[in-house]
Amino acid sequence: MADILDDGTLSFLPVRLNNQPVVMGGLTADEMWATVALSAGSGFVLGIPVAILFHNWSLIILGALVGGVLGLTVASRILRRMKRGRPETWVYRQLQLNVALHFPTWNSSRLITRTGAWTCRRTEGA
Known part of the structure; x- marks a missing residue:
């Protein structure tokens, strides 16, 4: 093996181990479970009026199952396109930014969300 040196160490640095x-x-795994939970939850909520309409309460669970499967297949395609060529933590940083922009009281990470021109000025006496 060309990657192992004489002293038994590796001649390259594995970067994707963690x-x-x-x-x-x-x-x-985290993205998949979050997608399944959100889609199954929305399928559950949409299944309630259908169950009331047809007087069949098992349609609520069926709506959750169908919502989870459809959501996972559709969201995996969309998220895969969005993530292509970006860093591993891109999805999580985007979620963090959206929370900071739309819910400023939940901005526990103290992200800077100001938009506009920045200027650098000297103060007098400094």
Whole structure:
């Protein structure tokens, strides 16, 4: 093996050892479970009026299952396109930025969200 030196050490630096493995459709495990939870929850909520309309309460669970499956297949394609060529933590930073922009009281990470021109001026006496 050309990658192992005489003293038994590696001649290259493995860079992807601590990354989460891609589980399904280009999503990591955390992204997959969040997608399934959100889609199944929306399918559950949409299944309630259908169940009331048809007087069949099992349609609520069916709506959650169908919502989870459809959401995972659609979201995996969309997220895979969005993540292509970006760093591993891009999705999480985008979520963090959206929370900071839309819910300023939840901005616990203290992200700077100011937009506009920045100027650098000297103060007198300094």
